[in-house]
Amino acid sequence: MASKLISIIAGVGPGTGAAVARKFASAYPVVLLARKPESFESLAKEINSNGGKAIGISTDVSDSSSLKNAVEAIKKEFGPDVGAAAAIFNASGGFLRKPFLEIPGSAFQDSFAVSAMGSVLFSQSFLPLLLRGVELKAEHPPSLIFTGATASVKSSALMASFSTGKWAVRALSQSLAKEFGPQGVHVAHAIIDGVIDTPKTKEWLKDMPSEAKLSADAIANDYWWLHTQPKTNFTWEIDLRPAVEKW
Amino acid sequence: MASKLISIIAGVGPGTGAAVARKFASAYPVVLLARKPESFESLAKEINSNGGKAIGISTDVSDSSSLKNAVEAIKKEFGPDVGAAAAIFNASGGFLRKPFLEIPGSAFQDSFAVSAMGSVLFSQSFLPLLLRGVELKAEHPPSLIFTGATASVKSSALMASFSTGKWAVRALSQSLAKEFGPQGVHVAHAIIDGVIDTPKTKEWLKDMPSEAKLSADAIANDYWWLHTQPKTNFTWEIDLRPAVEKW
Amino acid sequence: MASKLISIIAGVGPGTGAAVARKFASAYPVVLLARKPESFESLAKEINSNGGKAIGISTDVSDSSSLKNAVEAIKKEFGPDVGAAAAIFNASGGFLRKPFLEIPGSAFQDSFAVSAMGSVLFSQSFLPLLLRGVELKAEHPPSLIFTGATASVKSSALMASFSTGKWAVRALSQSLAKEFGPQGVHVAHAIIDGVIDTPKTKEWLKDMPSEAKLSADAIANDYWWLHTQPKTNFTWEIDLRPAVEKW
Amino acid sequence: MASKLISIIAGVGPGTGAAVARKFASAYPVVLLARKPESFESLAKEINSNGGKAIGISTDVSDSSSLKNAVEAIKKEFGPDVGAAAAIFNASGGFLRKPFLEIPGSAFQDSFAVSAMGSVLFSQSFLPLLLRGVELKAEHPPSLIFTGATASVKSSALMASFSTGKWAVRALSQSLAKEFGPQGVHVAHAIIDGVIDTPKTKEWLKDMPSEAKLSADAIANDYWWLHTQPKTNFTWEIDLRPAVEKW
Numbered sequence A, B, C, D: 001m002a003s004k005l006i007s008i009i010a011g012v013g014p015g016t017g018a019a020v021a022r023k024f025a026s027a028y029p030v031v032l033l034a035r036k037p038e039s040f041e042s043l044a045k046e047i048n049s050n051g052g053k054a055i056g057i058s059t060d061v062s063d064s065s066s067l068k069n070a071v072e073a074i075k076k077e078f079g080p081d082v083g084a085a086a087a088i089f090n091a092s093g094g095f096l097r098k099p100f101l102e103i104p105g106s107a108f109q110d111s112f113a114v115s116a117m118g119s120v121l122f123s124q125s126f127l128p129l130l131l132r133g134v135e136l137k138a139e140h141p142p143s144l145i146f147t148g149a150t151a152s153v154k155s156s157a158l159m160a161s162f163s164t165g166k167w168a169v170r171a172l173s174q175s176l177a178k179e180f181g182p183q184g185v186h187v188a189h190a191i192i193d194g195v196i197d198t199p200k201t202k203e204w205l206k207d208m209p210s211e212a213k214l215s216a217d218a219i220a221n222d223y224w225w226l227h228t229q230p231k232t233n234f235t236w237e238i239d240l241r242p243a244v245e246k247w
Helices: A016-025 A041-049 A064-078 A105-135 A160-183 A216-228 B016-025 B041-049 B064-078 B105-135 B160-183 B216-228 C016-025 C041-049 C064-078 C105-135 C160-183 C216-228 D016-025 D041-049 D064-078 D105-135 D160-183 D216-228
Strands: A005-010 A030-034 A054-058 A083-089 A143-149 A186-192 A237-240 B005-010 B030-034 B054-058 B083-089 B143-149 B186-192 B237-240 C005-010 C030-034 C054-058 C083-089 C143-149 C186-192 C237-240 D005-010 D030-034 D054-058 D083-089 D143-149 D186-192 D237-240
Touching (some): A005 A016, A005 A064, A005 A105, A016 A216, A030 A041, A041 A054, A054 A064, A064 A105, A083 A105, A083 A216, A105 A143, A105 B160, A143 A160, A186 A216, A237 D237, B005 B016, B005 B105, B016 B030, B016 B083, B016 B216, B030 B041, B030 B064, B064 B105, B083 B105, B083 B216, B105 B160, B143 B216, B160 B186, B186 B216, B216 B237, C005 C064, C005 C105, C016 C030, C030 C041, C030 C064, C054 C064, C083 C105, C083 C216, C105 C143, C105 C160, C143 C160, C143 C216, C160 C186, C160 D105, C186 C216, D005 D016, D005 D064, D005 D105, D016 D041, D016 D083, D030 D064, D041 D054, D064 D105, D083 D105, D083 D216, D105 D143, D105 D160, D143 D160, D143 D216, D160 D186, D186 D216
Parallel strands (some): A005 A030, A005 A083, A030 A054, A083 A143, A143 A186, A186 A237, B005 B030, B005 B083, C083 C143, C186 C237, D005 D030, D005 D083, D030 D054, D143 D186, D186 D237
């Protein structure tokens, strides 16, 4: 049975996405979605050589036909009957931190395409597999988890091209939690309120203690904890931040 | 000077939009934006025959070139130097109240196009005129007001195609309030939490007291009140609901 | 009839309370409540000599018997049948902005006594008069308005002795809005997010533009606006801040 | 070292409190606080006979001298140098679900005494032990956890005597999280949104599936999970509800 349950992660950069993939790979085969193969190739290799199973699929979450192809590739790989134990939406559109009147409309368009429409299309693509996971009596309630940010609950000046999409994702997650909770799927939203420690942020906050950045591995543990909550005790939302963070 | 200040209202159906247009027409020439001329023609006529001044411009707020044309038409009518006293975004994308997996992606697309992108493009089009209104020393701080709904703060089951766009609009309004408040533009967001009394809702809540619906005229008064707040006392957000509403 | 409707204001220091009293005195006799007579004497005198009617009553809002005496004094003055058009709770307990472990328990005790219990006892004392105002068919729905602060929605480090009481007041106002709205009483909560321009704050924010502080008179106008909203369009909550405020 | 770290739980009824005590007793000696010995006696016995260590102390959390005695009793038992790994405030004042004007002021007084003042006094009593836990290099960041409820974020009609205290507790937890997080203490608030499955609620929701109630043991697991979060990834707030709960 367990072999029929997979996890899907969209947005597998070197930070949260990769850590989540490694964590869930210890229990399930994982499917890594990213636009460019170089975003998932070495991670898939690493997981496969460590005794897990991972496949990567080049996917544009803002494009419904690209997601349709991903679902087909998954069924080809794992069988038409495959169910999902978890689907994690960790993608975000790019954005410009700029005065509003200097941001081209296309930047908002792109941000909505990935964050807002991407989260919708991702959910529509994988909720059927999560519901199939419910039928397959998955050990833990199949889970749909969205990665949020400070900008999911606070919309600061100059941040509109990011926050508008993130608020839309949060709204989606709340509506889906209410609709699919009673059907056995656990929908959750994590507000990551701080800088995540990744190769990209290595030079940031250098004058702060080493604990001033969020650990991606610890975020992955938190997602796993959400995943293992029983049906009687679902959490919709958690916030996560370093102990020293100002908020 | 006052002759150089106009008000622009997007979304002038027979409810809030029309009431707001009438109210602001008592102080400023008003520009009525709607996709179809039949949405604004009789209203413009009514305002003009009552001693006000109104023009209607067929505009699709989800289309930046359509908005560009609207701005040009406004400058042609009122002069290149025209400023805005108020710009009111009262448009909403259509949506489907349906199980999530039965809603076509295109319905979300349409909803984001009008609510999310529409509010962005509307703001980018008319903030320059509002800032011009600041330069022209408008009597009241030029105001950018967004119409929200219950679904702007609560995302119920089956309502995702509406709430996602509305949360994005609310995020936009908060970011713009923080960026443009210090520049003298008052950005506000009104949460309309209930059924508005319009021809379309005539048959709704018939077993309730007559006061169970919001009055569109009273909403217009509230928008006017927001508009007249001085720079020392800006309100970002109000909620509005009938006294008997359950919430 | 109108002569039977009064307004009661608790907490009439030289800022918001006094401005609200002056504003409501233009429509109703006003009752000024404060612990010490010197807090209301000159204000009552000013209102009475300007053609209004004001009486002051030494009252401790944290003490139910003191409030009982106030109600009796009001009925003696205005008749046993008197109704209230508005009751405004503008009092706050003192607090210490200090590390939590350095704040004596008594400081919390005092803060809860005035903010939390005070708002409860004030509401229990004057809601009967507001409901009487509904029976007397007051022109505007009788209104119970609470003054909140930044700390009503955000609980910062070192501010616990203030914010705990303010959150309790906000909770009270929401519950009462839901219970008494359908009975015709308008319950509202105003979040004053910034420094109010009063004699006490004269030296604050001196390097900022003159508009960096909230105007107490403008707050009073906003309370009046809330008071005049019709039953179809009640606002529970507004926020108020200077255009230049960081938030 | 570990022997010097204890956990303290206030409010150990047969539901959440007892489950949390059992869970934390698997790692630390636990101190059970309740007004009446019968609330903790059998639980302490059970834990002690199962290989754990538990002591009960009759304590009134609304009374600072009673808490002072508790701290002294703890130091006598575990040494003056004792630190705390966790302190969990699970107490709530009684309340009346009644029309506001029928609730005696004393009911609010009692509710504030336990919920609002109780959480303050509990925190002031045990934060020094939690900070001592930081010095003792506890394996997991010492944790101060508050049990909240639906009424901590929503203040319904008739619920004011409960919600006012609960909002105060939530405000306290947020302020303390910001002040003590940087000092190494993890302060968290859990919103329990639903009926907990306890002997007292056995007859409730009988027409619902067995999973319609929260499991107290699962709540305890969630508190334990909060407790084990590293300093880089603190959660301030989680919500917990049954999958079928309407919200």
